[in-house]
Amino acid sequence: MTNREIANIFVAVADMLEIQGEIIHRVLSYRRTAETIAEYPREMRALVAEGKLNEIPGVGKVLAEKIQELVDTGRLEFYERLKAEVPEGVVEMLRVNGVGPKKAKMFWETADITTLDSLEAAAKDGKLRDLPGMGVKSEAKILEGIAAYRRRSTDTRTPLGIALPYAETILARLLEIPGALKGTVAGSTRRARPTIGDLDLLVASEDAAPLMEAFIHMPEVARVLGNGESKSSLELANGLQVDLRVLPPARWGTALQYFSGSQAHNIRLRELALKQGLSLNEHAFSRVSDDGEILCATEEEVYATLGLPWIPPELREDWGEVEAAQAGRLPNLITIDDIRSDLHMHTTWSDGKLSIREMAEAARLRGRQFIVITDHSRSAAVANGLSIERLLTQQQEVRAVDAEMRERYGFRVFHGSEIEIKADGTLDYPDDILAQLDFVVASLHVGLRQPREQVTQRALNAISNPHVDLMGHPRGQLIPDREGADLDMEALFAAAAKHDTALEINSNPERLDLEASYARRAVELGVKICIDTDAHSASDMDLLRFGIMTARRGWIEARSVVNTWALDAFLNWVTPRGK
């Protein structure tokens, strides 16, 4: 039973309890814990074994027992009982925009509607409009909601790599409208979650009306979900939901803070505010005593009012950042300017688009000081992997380019390889060949669905090989479609720390692997991190920002990241380990 499976069950429990009319705080305790568990860096089964479930914030006696039951038996009696009580189709109704727990329950109990199909049929027959609290408009809205739900694929979340550029494009358009003073992308995009539910845009203006007008009339709008004075929501033709909020610049700080979330982080701040006799919302702080307002034009002022230093948005998940801020122990997060090298990239020798020389030049123009060329190894046939003979020939070309770039620019090019960790657990080149390379990245591309023990052992073999410097995209996940391998991450981290093998944060938005919570745990255990682009073209090198954002979400400082090191430090690290 994986963390994500446990989280999914808790979400379903929360949904069913809410439909049953359970008090909302009991429902929310399941929902909050589901969120915590879904991205928890340690596995529940390990915490159960160590008796440490109560270390998870928000988990008390009851939830700990339920997690334990799931880990021990693979099922949860309480969940099975609820499933017998609440029809599956009624729970599914919650996914329809405009249908919440109260309406779902009402459809079920007063009209005996227990499936989405029968809800749709009833709406089409005009049978919903006479139900309590319903009308012609709500009936039509539900039909639209069902249609939109059916259009969406199973997973409605959008990869950050698509969401962010798209949000930036829409925002740039809005900022051209007269009266728009400034704007930003907020929400989970600003926090750099790997996938985004909907886009949140924030614009400062004294006059919201023209912005709202332009926003809801953009050409790509499929449906207007809401359109008020200060807030509008759209569904675009591509299915993406976009929210725009417009506020006056004097309130920018509270608005940006509020709209950036996360919800859990915001709740923490509002609780802190209340302890000081202040109520915090997106408009301002209000003194509870006399309703007097304290406006904040910057986020720094919001946090300062609470006695805190500014907290970078990537940390705002209630993963301990409020406590760290209170203690003056916020990390000094890595920035893109700290990066000096890129240790994982491909050329036309395998499946890349540019030559060694062209990749080197592209990296140099982007401010890198040295790179490693790491084309695919021989068994990666579809990626045109290099035979030993070609690998050694390639080395001559790398040396030639290195000599030239070094002479002209002081830029260095090293020779490496991204070697397959083969399905049988062996590496794709023998040790005496690996020993001739400057740098070795080992990656899992095949056999990702092997049983946990088997795939973990393969990874450990690679990490413990003295010639291997880095494990590339360790889990092999693809966003948003493919779960990573079922690896014992804690064992990987321990081995990586012991053998001084770095683990990668792959910057490609389809990977972002390690993800933030694992990267944070790895560094806690003493593992070095590489943030690489895995570039197959020059433009791929611009994806570095996604890797940096992911590292920042993982609380990572420059000193833990190999690519921030100067050449000497890098060479000192690779040299004594077999090369």
Added chain:
DNA sequence: GCCGTTTTCGGCCCGACTGTTTTCAGTCG
């Protein structure tokens, strides 16, 4: 269901928008 330098019981963040409602409940984020 969780939690406690006020509390082991009684709280638990806050507001925008919509539609159905004659003052507010439901939904959403």
